Amino acid sequence: MTVFSCARCGTALTGDLVALPAVPDVDDPDEGRDKKTQRARSTVPRGHYAIDPDPWGAPFRAAAAPRQHTRSRGRGLLRTGTGSTISAGQRDSLVVHPDDVLPRLDPFTCGDNWTGCCGPTGAHGPNLGCACGSRLATWAADCMGPNELHLDPVRVYAWQPGAAAQDRLDGRERP
Secondary structure: OEEEEEOOOOOEOOOOEEEOOOOOOOOOOOOOOOOOOOOOOEOOOOOEEEEEOOOOOOOEEEOOOOOOOOOOOOOOOOOOOOOOEEEOOOOOEEEEOHHHOHHHOEEOOOOOOOOOOOOOOOOOOOOEEOOOOOEEEEEEOOOOOOEEEEEOOOOEEEEOHHHHHHHHHOOOOOO
């Protein structure tokens, strides 16, 4: 079990989460969409997290081959009106179920980072922050793609409560 906390102030952002071996595939983001919000099911199930080894989110760079701007199939973010682009963002972001984190984060709605017709696209950088002001998460939940919440691996840290307690019992201190 792992808890993620803000690296700036130490506030716990999640409860205990279980690691998944990889970010689950998204076969069809349209299947199972919420009828009211048009949001897809979360890529990661409640109570779990996965580390995304691929670049994700802003900034973007020009793609080698053009791609059509249609509804996204898969996990990539869609940037419309900017030509064909791919993510050049952070690697190893922590993908969590939005409901495991959203009650503890505040929307950061500055400029274009909350745009989207049915929810935030996530294409304009971090759009959620800790109460201390650290912008540490990006939520993508627009109808154009998957429903994912990515924690910035530089602005959050993970700890395992059970491991720390075991170390104390063994007479070791964690740094």
